[in-house]
Amino acid sequence: MLSKEIQLEVNKGAMLPLMEEFYTIQGEGFHTGTAAYFIRIGGCDVGCHWCDVKESWNAELHPPTSVDLIVNNAASSADTVVITGGEPLTWDMSLLTQELKNRNLKVHIETSGAYPLTGTWDWICLSPKKNKLPTQTVYDNAHELKVIIYNKHDFIFAEEQAELVNDKAILFLQPEWSKKEEMTPLIVDYVMNNPKWRVSLQTHKYLNIP
């Protein structure tokens, strides 16, 4: 249990449960191949059975960390910071994104969109999940839609989500990692037949980098 004082700071978004930070190459989606500093915030109740960071789910396992400290750490060679999780929109992202932008950093988010949008973002990657559908503010502001393909039904889900997202969003299909041998060839065929979609791979896993 957090003390009352810390709980208040977390509610304001002045402290956040920090899981890890690392400097790497964005492996997925539109910005694939570009250097970025990743900040992974704990806490997620969406419950994807194939989630590749289940250790992030329980926020209580990750120490409440002041936004000032998180932002100071983020000073690196990269000009871009990616906020991920867990589900970062569990928390109020306003202070964190404001302070990062004050340092002239570009601020990106990886989100399921399950909670309303907070924060000021240069790039929003929405990866919608069936168990907890995105909120309208995230559909309206997403720059990219990245749908994970675990089975054939997910192509239908992808088309439904493409109807709901704003029409400027760039559309990606990404194989679920454990099903990639089976699903990647289907994604390749699907994109050739439906070229409004692009292929996204988890390239960092092929490169053996974080």
Ligand SMILES: C[S@@+](CC[C@H](N)C(=O)[O-])C[C@H]1O[C@@H](n2cnc3c(N)ncnc32)[C@H](O)[C@@H]1O
């Ligand atoms: C771990 S999530 C954290 C951010 C947020 N909760 C979300 O789901 O967008 C980061 C990205 O990894 C994707 N992802 C998670 N597990 C995956 C897996 N097993 N295979 C492929 N992509 C995965 C998610 O869909 C999301 O786009």
Ligand SMILES: Nc1nc2[nH]cc(C(=O)O)c2c(=O)[nH]1
């Ligand atoms: N290299 C790298 N790229 C990523 N893109 C999205 C990631 C995430 O977990 O949110 C991720 C990640 O964990 N590592």
Ligand code: SF4
């Ligand atoms: S929403 Fe993101 S962090 Fe949460 S379970 Fe799904 S993939 Fe994992």
Ligand SMILES: [Mg+2]
């Ligand atoms: Mg990842």
